[in-house]
Structures are given as structure tokens and as C-alpha cells.
Amino acid sequence: MKSLVENLEEVKDYRKGNAIDHKLIDILVIAVLETLCGCEGWKYIEQFGNAKKEWLKTFLELPNGIPSHDTFGRVFSNINPKEFHKTFIDWVNGIREFIDKDIVALDGKTLRRSHDKINEKKPIHVVSAWSNLNSLALGQIKVDEKSNEIIAIPELLKLLELKNCT
Known part of the structure; x- marks a missing residue:
């Protein structure tokens, strides 16, 4: 199965000249991820991208940071929609291979009545x-008091050593 990045690398870049500040793959991946997270419109995609910039840099180059909402709009108005659609559908179909396998849901909660205001x-x-698949809690980890779920989730995943699941 090819990753989202590998699939989207097949979309042809129609931009020409030396005024290209952002890699096409960075623009496409950010737009897809942000849309999957519920962003509606280029301004929201730009804002979300800026909020998640450090995470995005773990797998995208982003040589000039997050593209502006105008850049997203220009790029998507010029790429071949059929070509983009095909690469996206190929990625989704690749994910479907794992649907028959276990899906592991991660969720953060605050335990009821676990606080004591007096003390x-x-x-x-x-x-x-x-x-x-198994209707079973695989694991649980306490979030440090001065931390958050984003830091605790990778720790939990390391403990579980999950394979072949979504």
C-alpha cells in the first residue's frame, strides 16, 4: 500500500517559472489532511496548517513554511481534477485493505470525580x-499533569506495539 504522499506525488505540477515557493506535494498533502480534519475553505486550511506546522514538518519539507490561502486556491484551480481524484481514490482504496484488520481507537478522557478541590x-x-475487533481496551496511560494527550498518545502506542491495524 502506498502512503498518501506517495500517491499524491503522481499529480503533475502545472506551475512554471521561478516564482514557485512551495512544493506541490506539500500543498496537496496539507489540503487533504486539513480537509479530513474538517477544514472548509482555503483560509481555514492555512490557519490549521500554521497551527500544525511542527507536526507537518515531520514528514513534509515546507521550505517556505505553510502556503497562504491564495496559494492553495491558485494551485487547486490549476491542477487536473481527474488526476487528483484518481490519486486520492487510489490512496483510499489502499487503506481499505486494512479495514478487515483491527481498528484501534485512541481517546482521551478525564476521570469523573478524580479531583479534590479542597486538597x-x-x-x-x-x-x-x-x-x-475484540471489543477490548488494549491499554491506558495517565497523562502527566503538566502535559497533554498529544504527548501521551505516542507513549501508549510504543507500549502496545501495534501492527496491521488502523
Whole structure:
């Protein structure tokens, strides 16, 4: 199965000249990911991209940062929609191979009544992993008081050593 990036690299870049500040693959991947997260419109995609810039840099180059909303609009108005659609559908179909396998849901919760205002004890926050195939909690990890779920999730995933699941 090819990754989203590998699939979208097949979209032809129609831009010409030396005024190209952003890699096409960066623009396409950001737009797809942000849309999957619920962004509607180029301005929201730009804002979300700026908010997630450090994470995006872990797998995209972003030589000139996050593209502007105008850049997203220009690029998408000039790429071949059929070509983009085909690469996106190919990626989705590749993911479907894993649907028969287990889907593990990750969720953060605050435990009810775990706080004690009188003794200034803050509530306990945990992140859990749930196996849909087995209807079973695979693991749970407490979120450090001065941390958040984003830091706890990779720790939980390392403990579980998951393979062949979504």
C-alpha cells in the first residue's frame, strides 16, 4: 500500500517559472489532511496548517513554511481534477485493505470525580486504546499533569506495539 504522499506525488505540477515557493506535494498533502480534519475553505486550511506546522514538518519539507490561502486556491484551480481524484481514490482504496484488520481507537478522557478541590488535587486525565475487533481496551496511560494527550498518545502506542491495524 502506498502512503498518501506517495500517491499524491503522481499529480503533475502545472506551475512554471521561478516564482514557485512551495512544493506541490506539500500543498496537496496539507489540503487533504486539513480537509479530513474538517477544514472548509482555503483560509481555514492555512490557519490549521500554521497551527500544525511542527507536526507537518515531520514528514513534509515546507521550505517556505505553510502556503497562504491564495496559494492553495491558485494551485487547486490549476491542477487536473481527474488526476487528483484518481490519486486520492487510489490512496483510499489502499487503506481499505486494512479495514478487515483491527481498528484501534485512541481517546482521551478525564476521570469523573478524580479531583479534590479542597486538597487542590486536579482531575486525572488518561488516554486509552480500544480494539474494535475484540471489543477490548488494549491499554491506558495517565497523562502527566503538566502535559497533554498529544504527548501521551505516542507513549501508549510504543507500549502496545501495534501492527496491521488502523
